[in-house]
């Protein structure tokens with residue numbers, strides 16, 4: 001049953017959280033496979049390295065193995081998902097199911113990322129990888145629509161920061177920018193792999209007026225965020241959660257921002273926050289202690305994301321359920337995060353605006369009106385009883 005929170009907003013039920021229009025900017029294709037699909041694809045391709053052959057047990061294995069407190073060990077689990085994503089058919093299936101699963105969870109717009117260079121072992125070219133994933137996303141969008149859900153999915157092409165193919169992948173992203181690819185990213189182990197090693201790729205994208213985000217401020221702190229913004233020119237920060245290291249909260253509750261934190265807030269740099277993932281890699285100790293609470297209060301351009309649904313056993317709804325439970329967030333807070341994310345998307349301004357005005361805001365208005373009607377019904381019910 002819906003209730004009214006102390007802030008005066010409406011505290012959403014789990015069902016309302018699922019139905020609320022959500023916007024996702026940070027989700028890895030190879031971190032979101034259905035366990036049953038991994039088992040199927042391993043059987044079809046002859047991959048014998050899976051730690052479990054039963055889908056339920058495999059799902060648990062991923063969550064536990066990723067729960068190590070270290071980003072490096074978390075990333076090791078991707079060897080199994082990447083291993084079964086080496087053919088055109090596998091990529092189409094995984095991408096289609098990704099779009100379907102997100103739509104089923106009430107996501108209306110998503111940017112899903114993957115590293116094309118990790119899907120070449122079966123003989124595909126970089127172009128064939130991108131085209132297979134695009135085809136899968138379009139198929140998933142169609143199937144979602146047939147099931148009464150509308151979603152738009154754009155791809156972000158990731159380059160691995162320990163490798164040396166960033167410029168090549170940036171060029172690929174640019175070539176497909178009008179065909180399903182909306183931007184570029186770098187990911188992988190952060191410590192020891194500064195983003196400035198890939199300056200040529202970022203400078204190329206800037207010259208092309210293209211968009212990119214950089215994983216920064218997750219396993220490594222402020223220097224990584226500073227480089228991503230001030231040397232590389234990132235439009236958004238993948239995680240960026242360690243910006244908290246530049247924010248001081250005094251005993252009396254007063255807050256002082258350092259120069260970098262002030263810059264991030266003043267320039268409205270979007271933070272792609274991924275709370276559950278951060279708990280697993282050790283970037284935060286608990287939901288209650290996660291910096292998202294403070295960053296939201298201080299009006300940073302904070303967004304809520306899944307990162308890797310398989311490894312964290314999560315979804316957008318689950319992330320929001322925990323935020324609602326921990327911080328008492330209301331439908332207004334959910335709308336604020338969703339509008340923030342939509343404003344920060346890499347699609348053109350007019351399309352972002354249309355999503356905000358025609359999809360996101362009406363969706364929340366409808367959920368809030370459900371609450372109003374429930375209130376009216378219960379009030380008139382009780383007065384009828386009294387009268």
Ligand SMILES: O=c1[nH]cnc2c1ncn2[C@H]1C[C@H](O)[C@@H](CO)O1
Nearest residue numbers: 028030078113114115158187188215
């Ligand atoms: O949270 C992350 N930080 C850094 N790298 C990550 C994270 N989640 C996934 N990756 C890596 C592993 C994947 O194979 C790759 C492309 O999606 O991106």
Ligand SMILES: [Zn+2]
Nearest residue numbers: 028187238307
């Ligand atoms: Zn990530």
